[in-house]
Amino acid sequence: MDFEIINPATTLELLGTINELQSKHFRFGAGYSDLLMELKKKPEENLVVINLSQIKDTAFTGLTISPDHVRMGAMVTAHKIVMNEQLNKDYPVLHQAALTLASTQIRQVATVGGNLCTASPSGDIACALVALIAHCEIMDSTGKTKSIPITDFFLGPRKTVIKKNEFLNGVLVSANNKLSKNIYSAFLKIGTRRSMECSVVSLAYHIQTDDDGDIIHAGVAIGASAPTIRFAKDACDYLIGKRFDHIHQKEKEEFATKVLSYADPITDIRATAWYRKEVLYNLSKSIFE
Amino acid sequence: MIKEHKESRLKEEVLHVISFMLNERQVTCKIKSSTVLLDLIRDHFSLKGTKPGCYEGECGACTVLINEAPVNSCLYLAVNANGKNITTIEGLVKSDGTLHPVQESLIEHGAIQCGFCTSGMAMSIKALMNQYENAQHVPGDIRIEIPTRNEIKKYLEGNLCRCTGYVKIIDAAEQLFAKEDQ
Ligand SMILES: Cc1cc2nc3c(=O)[nH]c(=O)nc-3n(C[C@H](O)[C@H](O)[C@H](O)COP(=O)(O)OP(=O)(O)OC[C@H]3O[C@@H](n4cnc5c(N)ncnc54)[C@H](O)[C@@H]3O)c2cc1C
Ligand code: FES
Numbered sequence: 001m002d003f004e005i006i007n008p009a010t011t012l013e014l015l016g017t018i019n020e021l022q023s024k025h026f027r028f029g030a031g032y033s034d035l036l037m038e039l040k041k042k043p044e045e046n047l048v049v050i051n052l053s054q055i056k057d058t059a060f061t062g063l064t065i066s067p068d069h070v071r072m073g074a075m076v077t078a079h080k081i082v083m084n085e086q087l088n089k090d091y092p093v094l095h096q097a098a099l100t101l102a103s104t105q106i107r108q109v110a111t112v113g114g115n116l117c118t119a120s121p122s123g124d125i126a127c128a129l130v131a132l133i134a135h136c137e138i139m140d141s142t143g144k145t146k147s148i149p150i151t152d153f154f155l156g157p158r159k160t161v162i163k164k165n166e167f168l169n170g171v172l173v174s175a176n177n178k179l180s181k182n183i184y185s186a187f188l189k190i191g192t193r194r195s196m197e198c199s200v201v202s203l204a205y206h207i208q209t210d211d212d213g214d215i216i217h218a219g220v221a222i223g224a225s226a227p228t229i230r231f232a233k234d235a236c237d238y239l240i241g242k243r244f245d246h247i248h249q250k251e252k253e254e255f256a257t258k259v260l261s262y263a264d265p266i267t268d269i270r271a272t273a274w275y276r277k278e279v280l281y282n283l284s285k286s287i288f289e
Numbered sequence: 290m291i292k293e294h295k296e297s298r299l300k301e302e303v304l305h306v307i308s309f310m311l312n313e314r315q316v317t318c319k320i321k322s323s324t325v326l327l328d329l330i331r332d333h334f335s336l337k338g339t340k341p342g343c344y345e346g347e348c349g350a351c352t353v354l355i356n357e358a359p360v361n362s363c364l365y366l367a368v369n370a371n372g373k374n375i376t377t378i379e380g381l382v383k384s385d386g387t388l389h390p391v392q393e394s395l396i397e398h399g400a401i402q403c404g405f406c407t408s409g410m411a412m413s414i415k416a417l418m419n420q421y422e423n424a425q426h427v428p429g430d431i432r433i434e435i436p437t438r439n440e441i442k443k444y445l446e447g448n449l450c451r452c453t454g455y456v457k458i459i460d461a462a463e464q465l466f467a468k469e470d471q
């Protein structure tokens with residue numbers, strides 16, 4: 001593993017570096033928990049790493065909570081998410097996903113940006129953010145930003161919409177619905193070991209009900225079940241208007257079948273495709289049990 | 290051909306000067322871009338207490354504290370140590386040789402067999418103590434109560450031990466917090 005490294009200290013310097021390196025082969029490095037492993041397994045020649053971890057701008061490193069949304073800079077770590085009381089209260093799915101990511105040590109360095117941009121089908125924070133229908137704020141080397149829904153962000157395993165002159169600047173999550181009374185929100189991860197594991201299957205959900213207990217918002221995402229994390233839109237639509245605590249067995253099954261229609265799992269060293277589907281089906285039903 | 294040769298020589302020559310606190314001592318050194326902190330600590334500073342296990346972030350034998358938080362030094366670029374405060378197992382011992390309470394507790398509980406995981410375990414337990422002691426100071430952060438046995442287990446998930454079966458290690462950690470409670 002060998003590479004050259006450049007350490008921009010501000011976003012402005014970062015933009016300059018990206019422009020200068022357009023004709024070269026470069027990668028970004030944030031917490032390095034994916035990148036170093038990848039480069040050790042498959043070294044890349046003449047690689048320049050643009051080190052994001054010394055950039056001080058709070059838009060890039062900070063977590064801000066305002067009345068209509070939460071914004072996380074790309075460099076916010078899993079640890080920072082876990083420790084934030086408000087996130088734990090408003091978005092249990094995100095808190096739990098960050099808490100199941102790897103280990104205490106890795107959570108200190110692993111960033112939101114790295115989890116999204118590595119585009120692994122089993123990215124835990126990424127899966128929670130899909131269930132929350134987050135928006136990705138992408139900046140290009142002229143300093144212009146655009147915001148795209150996370151459902152358009154992943155193109156395939158290890159592939160995102162980010163172009164060579166762009167990077168992820170931050171992620172936005174909308175505030176919960178003003179009418180929401182109860183929030184049913186969790187991250188369910190099945191692995192072959194309890195911790196430190198890429199999931200065999202994961203399911204993230206964030207469901208809000210109104211005063212009457214009727215579902216007014218539903219976000220469900222599946223991980224490790226398809227080439228990318230997927231948002232189970234039909235399953236979400238199916239829930240709207242139903243009473244959360246009055247979902248019958250038949251409806252649970254129909255919901256789970258709809259979730260499963262988004263799955264296209266593979267058989268690998270961790271589990272067979274059949275097993276993944278069975279688990280996902282049962283996990284989906286378990287939301288209401 | 291000549292050009293290639295030049296380029297590869299250039300590559301070798303690019304070094305970064307970094308400066309950081311290592312066990313409360315200011316140090317400065319020259320490193321390659323891809324040097325990881327674990328190699329720097331062991332090979333350049335000859336501090337062999339930090340153990341190389343898997344080099345993949347899995348085992349935790351290489352755990353050190355960076356600004357009081359536990360990190361796998363095998364996956365941490367030395368470049369990013371610049372300006373930071375780094376503590377290794379050698380830094381837990383007082384200058385007169387007195388062991389740190391974490392070390393005492395591990396010994397008292399017979400929590401060490403081959404010892405390969407021990408420095409990493411000690412650093413993680415120390416980090417949990419730091420987190421607990423500093424907990425009340427960060428606005429917006431979850432308030433931290435005395436960690437329960439299960440929370441200690443969860444905290445130490447990134448530290449593998451092939452010998453002890455963990456029970457005595459967790460006992461050793463638990464007792465430290467029981468003491469703090471008094
Ligand atoms: C032992 C171990 C266990 C793990 N367990 C889990 C787990 O349980 N769940 C899980 O989800 N992950 C797990 N991972 C994977 C990894 O820790 C996470 O994906 C982490 O969030 C990556 O973040 P990072 O900051 O370390 O990314 P890096 O490694 O720095 O970067 C990852 C990729 O994203 C790109 N990138 C980073 N930031 C940006 C940006 N702002 N803009 C554009 N591109 C960017 C990089 O170029 C690189 O290609 C594990 C890793 C290890 C080593
Ligand atoms: S050597 Fe670093 S985690 Fe195993």
Ligand code: FES
Binds near residue numbers: 400401449450451
């Ligand atoms: S004592 Fe041998 S690995 Fe833990």
